Amino acid sequence: MSLKDQATRVAVLRVLRDAVDAEYEAARRTMLGGLRAARAELDLKSIRATLPDHTPIATITLIDPRPTVVIADEHAFLTWVAENHPSEVETLTRVRPCWQREFLTRLACLDPVTDPHTGEVIPGLAATPAPPPRSFSLRPVPGGPEKVTRAWRAGELDLRQLLTLDGGAT
Structure with missing residues (x-):
């Protein structure tokens, strides 16, 4: 790979990383809002994340602040x-x-x-009183990251649906 090709690769990966970071932060805020609503409505604190074929990959749990x-x-x-x-x-x-x-x-x-x-x-x-939860934990299930990688490589995950570079609809 030439130096010019390496420069292009670094620049493209930087743009993609920044896009992924922005999407991740937006998804975290949306998830936190959803978990807070589910807590208030259904007394739900955790939810299991699964691949499209329902293979579990992680557990997302509200982190309750402690009163002080x-x-x-x-x-x-x-x-x-x-x-x-x-x-x-x-x-x-x-x-x-x-x-x-x-x-x-x-x-x-x-x-x-x-x-x-x-x-x-x-x-x-x-x-x-304790404030409302400001965060949540995401704990991959054993083998979860590997299952995500396999599903991505097998084409079972639509990254266009998960990541929009312009922040809008795909």
Whole structure:
């Protein structure tokens, strides 16, 4: 292959890669919207991806964010930590960030937020509900990628249908 042929190949593959990346991101957004709707409507969290002949190739699953405890009132929380865990308050009058992160992760996301040892309500903290899922995982089934490759090579997958270079209909 000549240098000119290699240059053409690299340029074409770059255009195709960018097109595939754009289609993939659009397909992910559409899939996420569909999964969120299916979760709300049918309490469905996962779906199996199959080839046209129904051979399973992957499982797509919503990733549920976890609820978190946040500091709703910095001063109230600081005052509580100073009274209950004085060694964790720095002289510049703030809760040590590494302790704060670790402490917040140990708390139950219940409102009001309470100390797990004493049951006392911790001033300045609030529990926030988990946001809607922002992503999903795609786990190929064993042998799934090889099955996709075989189906592509055998002409069983229509890449014109899966990938449109102009973003429109094929």
